[in-house]
Amino acid sequence: MNMLYKTLTCLGLLFVTLQAQAGFKLYDYPEDAPRSPYYRVFINGEEAHVYSNPIGSMVIFEMDESVTVEIECMNTVKYAIARPLSADVTAQVANNRVTLELDEPAQLSVEMNGLLRYKLFIFAHSPKEKPRNGRNVQVFEAGKTHEPGLVWLESGDHVYIEGGAVVKGLFIIEDAEDVTIEGPGIIEASVRQEIDFPEGYRARVIQINDSRNVTLKDFLISDARTWQVVPNRSEDITIDGIKIISDDGGDDGIDVLRSSNVVIRNCFIHTKDDCIAIKSHSADEQLRGTNNVLIEDCIFWNTIWGNGFEIGFELRAEKIHDITLRNCDFIHVEKGAVLSIHNADWAVVENVLFENIRIEDARQKLFDYAIFWTWFSQDAPRQSQYEQRYQQGGLWDNIMTFQPGEKELYARNRGYIRNIVARKIHIVDGGLPFSIVSGFDESYLVEDILFEDIYLYDHKLDTKEALKLVEEYSRNVEVR
Secondary structure (H helix, E strand, O other): OHHHHHHHHHHHHHHHHHHHHOOEEOOOOOOOOOEOOOEEEEEOOEEEOOEEOOOEEEEEEEEOOOEEEEEEEOOOOOOEEEEOHHHOOOOEEEOOEEEEEEOOOEEEEEEEOOOOOOEEEEEEEOOOOOOOOOOOEEEEOOOOEEEEEEEEEOOOOEEEEOOOOEEEEEEEEEOOEEEEEEOOOEEEHHHHHHOOOOOOOOOOOEEEEOOEEEEEEOOEEEOOOOOOEEEEOOEEEEEEOOEEEOOOOOOOOEEEEOOEEEEEEOOEEEEOOOOEEEEEOOOOOOOOOOEEEEEEOOEEEEOOOOOOEEEEEEEOOOEEEEEEEEEEEEEEEOOOEEEEEEEOOOOEEEEEEEEEEEEOOEOOEEEEEEEOOEOOOOOOOOOHHHHOOEOOOOOOOOEEOOOOOHHHHHHOOOOEEEEEEEEEEEEOOOOOOEEEEEOOOOOOOEEEEEEEEEEEOOEEOOOOOOOOEEEEOEEEEEEO
């Protein structure tokens, strides 16, 4: 028995070594890790584990040389496309197999027969290095399903999730600094229903409260049923290369609350609700705003709720400012807006830059900047007679309707949106949605708005009419 074990171990090590020599590495998943019923995937001829959740199928592997990805489809496939288009990866189809050639790491959605139902995500990344063992280092090992439940992290803690590890657990970082969660493994967030949170804590996948210098990197969050990554009253936060695959009501990917100096880059986010939302939402005695947030080099897909990128609705602070989103791809925005600012409270939202954005499939709104009174507003009454007066399925969900004299009453708690620049925005596939700039009344305006170098394919949209822009209660809105 000992000899057999040693032989199998040696063969396993030899297989991993041969993979590394071939320029790629596959992961060893636990036997109970769910497999896709729709696809088998081969990397340079070696079969990879295709992880499955109710939203789609996922393949995660490492590469440092060019690889060939072959996808064997259980259903008939005659056409496939790899998104984002900016990755410039061609999908070749023959005999129910799709072949991709990858020259460098990429995060892709491979879509079959023009349908979005049977989703397949390919996440190929550069080699990862496990941290050395130490007093504050916790490693979730490959090939195992771990069930830690609710994990509390303290200052200096370092969590590493190996590729092939499945962690059924949620994390709280509170009053801490210098904390890291990283590694190419999977956080299986559907376990939320089985975890009891302490009184006063909302169920989140990764909650960061009153902390600084926190790094989240490379892992995948699967099938969350709640807000997922939530920096709250925190600063110096880096979120790099994480993947989020969910499709449940209220499943915002990343919500930045009352925080500053936040960098989000290289992420792939598929959600039903907002992919990223900037808010000042939770209780805070100083009414701190959110500022100095940079989002870059990310890929977004939101389905039938929320928006691709959102500032709002809950903006209960003096200012929300200095927010930049650049060099990102929106591969699908099935409802709502690609880029939205929804001020439902009294904040001044200013100094926002959207730059070098590519849009492939946006179906309702392109830009949506609005000030309004909604069910989410701090001053919205909660009596039952008001609950029948907020709209669903209109231009904005949850907007409140006014009785005579009410608009003037609630105007005193409204805010402003100003100094917003959208530059070098390219619609590279799909159609042109409309856009709207809408203040609350003559006093609470959306103003100083610039749309510059907006393109539908190769055609520049240099007038408001060409942009399909609707305006009300606005000032100094320019298209050029």
